[in-house]
Amino acid sequence: MKVERESKRILVTGYIVIIAFLFLIMRLWQLQILHGSKYRELSEANRLRIMTIPAPRGILYDRNSIPLVRNSSYYFVSITPGEFDKGKVNLLSKVLNMPVKEILEKIDKKGIGPFTPIRLKQGLSFQEVAYIESRRSDFPGLIIEVEVSREYIYGSIGSHIIGYLGKPNLYQSKDPLFSNVPPDTFIGQWGAEMLFDKSLRGIPGERVIEVDSLGREIRLLTEKQPVKGEDIKLSLDINLQKAAEDAFGERVGALVAVKTNTGEVLGLVSKPSFDPNLFARGISYDEWISLIRDNNRPMLNRALQSQYPPGSVFKIITAIAGLEEGLIKPETKVNCRGGINYGRWHFGCWRKEGHGVLSLHKAIVESCDVYFYEVGKLLGIDRIYNYASSFGLGKETGFKLVNEKKGIIPNTKWKKEKKRQPWYLGETFNTAIGQGYLAVTPIQMAVMTGAIANGGNLYQPTLIKDAAAVLSGKARANLETLDIIKKSLFGVVNESGGTGWAAKSQLTSIGGKTGTAQVVAMKYGSGYLPEKFRDHAWFVAFAPVEKPEIALSVFVEHGGHGGGAAAPIAKSAIEGYLKNQKSEIQDPKIKEKN
Amino acid sequence: MFNIDRRFIKNFDWITLSVVTIIIFIGVMTIYSATRPLVDGEGPGFYARQTVWFLIGIAGLFLVVSFDYIWLSRFSVYLYLAGIVSLIAVFIFGKAGLGAQRWISFGPLSFQPSEFFKVVYVIMLSHQLSIMNGPVSTISFFRLFFLIVFVPFILLLKQPDLGTALVILIIFLSLMLARGLQRKIVILFVIIGLISLPFLGNIFWEGLKDYQKNRLIAFMEPGVDPTGIGYHITQSKITVGSGKFFGKGYLKGTQGPFRFLPEKHTDFIYAAFAEEWGFLGSILLLFFYVVLILRGLNTAMNAKDDFGRYLALGITFMFLTYFFVNVGMTLGVMPVVGIPLPFMSYGGTALLSNLLSLGILISIRTRRFELFH
Numbered sequence: 020m021k022v023e024r025e026s027k028r029i030l031v032t033g034y035i036v037i038i039a040f041l042f043l044i045m046r047l048w049q050l051q052i053l054h055g056s057k058y059r060e061l062s063e064a065n066r067l068r069i070m071t072i073p074a075p076r077g078i079l080y081d082r083n084s085i086p087l088v089r090n091s092s093y094y095f096v097s098i099t100p101g102e103f104d105k106g107k108v109n110l111l112s113k114v115l116n117m118p119v120k121e122i123l124e125k126i127d128k129k130g131i132g133p134f135t136p137i138r139l140k141q142g143l144s145f146q147e148v149a150y151i152e153s154r155r156s157d158f159p160g161l162i163i164e165v166e167v168s169r170e171y172i173y174g175s176i177g178s179h180i181i182g183y184l185g186k187p188n189l190y191q192s193k194d195p196l197f198s199n200v201p202p203d204t205f206i207g208q209w210g211a212e213m214l215f216d217k218s219l220r221g222i223p224g225e226r227v228i229e230v231d232s233l234g235r236e237i238r239l240l241t242e243k244q245p246v247k248g249e250d251i252k253l254s255l256d257i258n259l260q261k262a263a264e265d266a267f268g269e270r271v272g273a274l275v276a277v278k279t280n281t282g283e284v285l286g287l288v289s290k291p292s293f294d295p296n297l298f299a300r301g302i303s304y305d306e307w308i309s310l311i312r313d314n315n316r317p318m319l320n321r322a323l324q325s326q327y328p329p330g331s332v333f334k335i336i337t338a339i340a341g342l343e344e345g346l347i348k349p350e351t352k353v354n355c356r357g358g359i360n361y362g363r364w365h366f367g368c369w370r371k372e373g374h375g376v377l378s379l380h381k382a383i384v385e386s387c388d389v390y391f392y393e394v395g396k397l398l399g400i401d402r403i404y405n406y407a408s409s410f411g412l413g414k415e416t417g418f419k420l421v422n423e424k425k426g427i428i429p430n431t432k433w434k435k436e437k438k439r440q441p442w443y444l445g446e447t448f449n450t451a452i453g454q455g456y457l458a459v460t461p462i463q464m465a466v467m468t469g470a471i472a473n474g475g476n477l478y479q480p481t482l483i484k485d486a487a488a489v490l491s492g493k494a495r496a497n498l499e500t501l502d503i504i505k506k507s508l509f510g511v512v513n514e515s516g517g518t519g520w521a522a523k524s525q526l527t528s529i530g531g532k533t534g535t536a537q538v539v540a541m542k543y544g545s546g547y548l549p550e551k552f553r554d555h556a557w558f559v560a561f562a563p564v565e566k567p568e569i570a571l572s573v574f575v576e577h578g579g580h581g582g583g584a585a586a587p588i589a590k591s592a593i594e595g596y597l598k599n600q601k602s603e604i605q606d607p608k609i610k611e612k613n
Numbered sequence: 614m615f616n617i618d619r620r621f622i623k624n625f626d627w628i629t630l631s632v633v634t635i636i637i638f639i640g641v642m643t644i645y646s647a648t649r650p651l652v653d654g655e656g657p658g659f660y661a662r663q664t665v666w667f668l669i670g671i672a673g674l675f676l677v678v679s680f681d682y683i684w685l686s687r688f689s690v691y692l693y694l695a696g697i698v699s700l701i702a703v704f705i706f707g708k709a710g711l712g713a714q715r716w717i718s719f720g721p722l723s724f725q726p727s728e729f730f731k732v733v734y735v736i737m738l739s740h741q742l743s744i745m746n747g748p749v750s751t752i753s754f755f756r757l758f759f760l761i762v763f764v765p766f767i768l769l770l771k772q773p774d775l776g777t778a779l780v781i782l783i784i785f786l787s788l789m790l791a792r793g794l795q796r797k798i799v800i801l802f803v804i805i806g807l808i809s810l811p812f813l814g815n816i817f818w819e820g821l822k823d824y825q826k827n828r829l830i831a832f833m834e835p836g837v838d839p840t841g842i843g844y845h846i847t848q849s850k851i852t853v854g855s856g857k858f859f860g861k862g863y864l865k866g867t868q869g870p871f872r873f874l875p876e877k878h879t880d881f882i883y884a885a886f887a888e889e890w891g892f893l894g895s896i897l898l899l900f901f902y903v904v905l906i907l908r909g910l911n912t913a914m915n916a917k918d919d920f921g922r923y924l925a926l927g928i929t930f931m932f933l934t935y936f937f938v939n940v941g942m943t944l945g946v947m948p949v950v951g952i953p954l955p956f957m958s959y960g961g962t963a964l965l966s967n968l969l970s971l972g973i974l975i976s977i978r979t980r981r982f983e984l985f986h
Contacts, residue, residue, distance in 0.1 A: 026914045040903045046944045050854040051892040058854025065873045231871040237651045
């Protein structure tokens with residue numbers, strides 16, 4: 020009886036066991052069949068560590084194949100905490116020249132496996148590394164690693180063109196454009212580094228490594244080599260750039276030099292500039308703040324982003340308009356008595372004693388204001404506007420380096436819309452000599468000068484050497500008119516009494532035009548004024564006059580007269596360019612000697 | 614005392630022995646795979662040591678089978694007292710491992726007294742039940758509890774060996790139920806249990822060590838901190854799940870050798886097996902255990918005497934508890950309680966004591982037709 024009852028209970032136990040067995044099978048089904056794929060992925064993720072191998076970034080060259088940047092290696096020291104003997108921390112602190120507390124803090128950081136190396140110190144010099152290397156046997160677990168960083172060989176020279184690298188910002192890190200960029204990789208943030216980032220970047224490689232739960236590497240599974248980024252030959256001529264920046268010295272301003280028949284940018288100066296090497300290993304917050312708070316604004320690209328009245332440089336446009344419209348001829352003469360009166364107002368010539376009777380050629384060479392007051396009066400503001408626009412003024416040149424300013428070419432419609440006032444003839448006088456409402460950027464001036472030199476073609480500036488020229492417009496000027504102007508511009512530099520005499524070169528024939536943008540409306544010798552009230556100096560030039568190759572514009576903030584401040588810089592830049600171009604440019608004088 | 618003859622050979626429980634031998638073989642294979650070295654010059658020979666213990670255990674098993682188990686009943690009190698002494702000895706000579714003091718060393722050999730104790734405990738309990746008459750009264754229930762269960766339960770909790778402590782408690786209660794309790798005791802227990810549950814729960818919780826509390830938290834909420842307290846459960850589930858239907862293949866498992874799965878060759882060996890053999894293999898292995906357990910229950914039903922029946926039942930309950938708690942923990946349906954999977958997990962003392970227990974079980978079955986002495 021008792022045995023029977025107990026047997027029944029044992030039987031019930033048996034059924035319970037079978038039910039529990041079925042329950043375990045259901046659980047297995049759930050884990051292995053329903054969620055099997057998820058768990059398989061998780062187990063792979065456990066085991067595999069994917070490391071990206073950064074691709075070497077493409078090298079930027081100048082137009083003569085001179086490298087502008089280097090991928091240089093710098094060293095850093097890491098430690099594998101699991102292999103490090105903490106008793107030696109004092110010794111390590113001495114060798115690394117690093118406080119004990121800092122080392123311990125880094126080693127004891129939570130959440131990292133003991134076999135994951137921790138970076139202790141970076142940016143080490145070769146000497147420091149050599150010393151550490153010699154002591155390395157004392158410290159098991161110490162690793163010396165190399166990382167590649169960008170080195171800008173010429174420092175601040177050409178920095179506004181070459182640019183710099185930086186960590187992707189918040190927007191960029193979400194941008195699908197940068198989806199294949201490994202984290203912590205620097206991307207181009209400025210200049211050519213930014214414009215051509217995609218080509219320069221290359222394709223990162225990948226190493227798939229098996230690791231155990233402690234983070235120890237077990238074996239290498241697959242390795243995909245990185246593809247080096249493309250090298251790019253820029254249109255920049257580093258010799259020209261260097262000569263121009265040296266000539267600028269400490270002065271503030273900009274220079275743009277273009278190839279006349281293609282629009283290739285040979286040089287672009289914006290002073291003051293910055294050293295892109297500051298950015299190469301990650302700029303510190305303080306350094307960045309001091310750069311953007313600098314009163315002289317080194318991060319501003321003055322060549323594209325500052326706009327000023329062109330001063331007497333604009334007389335070229337006034338002259339072309341007068342000739343094209345048939346209102347003046349080269350022989351047309353005006354008597355300059357030091358100024359003209361219009362109503363209650365007196366419009367003075369910069370030479371108070373007057374130039375006397377002069378023709379167009381002489382008026383350009385000596386930059387007589389009165390002559391162009393008269394031409395402006397004949398033309399009227401709207402016709403001046405049309406010609407200025409046809410030379411690309413008042414609109415973007417299309418150079419994508421940074422957001423460029425458009426400048427202003429006023430006309431009656433503009434004045435009515437912006438100032439809600441009618442146009443006065445006196446304003447036409449001011450505009451005709453390049454003052455008043457007019458505003459232009461140095462790059463617009465360079466493109467304009469290029470068009471004058473090449474027969475009227477406006478080319479979109481480009482940074483790539485031998486890029487197909489992009490015609491962005493045609494100036495309203497026939498070749499005959501331009502020849503007259505070019506002869507006069509040669510005169511400005513080379514004839515006695517010419518305002519641009521300081522640009523005269525023994526190496527080549529330079530044509531140019533000076534300009535002075537008024538800061539305060541005073542017609543006294545501005546050389547005596549404190550610097551901040553001095554006028555801005557302009558100079559545009561092209562060379563050689565016979566067969567132009569290079570056109571440029573120079574702008575010096577508070578430089579005083581264009582002839583004094585800006586012309587020598589133009590000369591230096593052109594001569595810097597010629598040093599490499601002797602075979603290309605046949606200098607007439609050298610030819611004669613031969 | 615010895616009576617080995619043709620009838621003995623014929624009645625011998627070859628099925629149970631075969632099933633267990635297969636399980637042990639699978640266990641050694643899995644230990645080999647889970648602890649295989651990833652880089653040369655590494656790797657302790659766990660599988661080899663387990664094989665040696667298996668051979669010793671099998672010898673012990675046949676020795677036990679050749680004795681008539683009735684002798685165990687006669688010496689049960691002395692065996693039990695020896696077991697208690699060994700548990701106390703742990704506190705004096707023991708060495709700690711994983712935050713618990715469970716081992717006694719004899720030179721190179723380590724011995725885990727709790728593994729030995731649970732066998733003599735079952736023998737003692739079966740003996741006491743077999744000499745009792747009628748349904749268990751309230752007085753005799755508590756007398757048995759305080760006489761046999763209470764002292765070792767406290768000693769085991771102190772080590773702490775929560776797993777074994779719970780197992781001896783479960784064996785006691787299930788044997789009591791099988792023996793038949795007075796209805797009023799059952800009702801009394803349900804009422805007391807319901808009233809005191811919150812108090813007991815609180816006392817129980819306060820008495821736990823931090824790692825034990827963490828395991829319970831992790832069981833309830835494994836996602837809270839997958840690299841912290843929930844790590845064991847999360848990795849165990851990943852290991853089992855990643856096996857999918859056919860498994861990754863023998864020696865292709867990664868979770869164990871790469872050390873993501875903790876205790877891969879001891880408490881979590883079932884996960885390491887499931888990873889390589891998949892759903893199919895996992896079911897097959899479960900099936901072997903179920904055969905072992907059902908066979909044990911059958912042995913109990915057919916035992917020739919009361920002592921044999923309770924002893925077979927106690928040993929089977931012991932295997933059953935270990936099996937379900939271990940697999941349940943591996944599959945994430947029970948909290949992590951550090952108890953091994955019988956015959957699979959690496960561990961010499963456990964394998965030896967399980968084989969000796971199995972010997973007793975086989976002995977009971979083999980002698981089921983013998984006459985009373």
